[in-house]
Amino acid sequence: MRILETEHLTREFGGVVAVFDVNFKVEEGMVNGLIGPNGAGKTTLFNQITGVDKPTKGKIIFDGKDITGLPAWKISRLGIARTFQNIRLYKELTVVENVMMGLHFKVGKDPFKGRFAQAVKSYFTARKENREVYQMAMEELRFFDLEDVANEFAGSLPYGRQRELEIARAIASRPRILFLDEPAAGMNPSETAHLMSIINRIRESGITVVLIEHDMKLVMNVCDQITVLSFGQKIAEGTPEEIRNNQQVIEAYLGREEDYE
Secondary structure, eight states, rough: EEEEEEEEEEETTTEEEEEEEOOOEEEETTTEEEEOOSSHHHHHHHHHHSSSSSEEEEEEETEEOOOOOOHHHHHHTTTTEESSSSOOOOOSSBHHHHHHHHHHHTTOOOTSSSSHHHHHHOOOHHHHHHHHHHHHHHHHHHHOOOOTTTTSBBBGGHHHHHHHHHHHHHHHOOOOOEEETTTTTTHEEEEEHHHHHHHHHHHHHEEEEEEOOOOHHHHHHHOSEEEEETTEEEEEEEOOHHHOOOHHHHHHHHHHOOOOO
């Protein structure tokens, strides 16, 4: 079942067309890969879908609803979470506090009802809710094998663990779709292997995953469906096996023979 799609999505920056007429679809319950050479428009496409930026033309449909141009916080509350190429943790807060931030922003929460109204109504009710959020955050950390560093500052973690913590915080908002922007960037082989197992467990938990990644071993091992961009345009989509043997994809990464003559 298709949970999200773009229709003729285009993003122009002055005279530069970063994404052009892209029809991108995401199948529910799968790990969907978005790959392409540097500068292909992958992160720009992510930014349009998640509300970080607005498309110049086209539509974004999520669960049958047009979400084109909605601000990022509204899109997040609808059930779309993401991570970024550059880690954006609250490094001065502890590991568990970072995950608690995600839980406070979980899907379906009305910012003017929930926590604020509870705090006004009763200080003790707010304290009780905080204890419950802490317990839920610890459950998330156990899922990621991070419970042993729960009280350490996020900024003190090794790079790979910070990447995993950022994913844990995104998952805490209870999304239906999780967008991961180069989650394996900067990771060593053992960290990447652990990340692969995490992505598989996220999928098994019922969350649809969409990832941008340059590590082709990771992509080919965890993705069910892959879309390829080149110079802002979609040039291919299919299973890992189909993409691996697609001549147009090979040329986009390696160039054609005549390019070297």
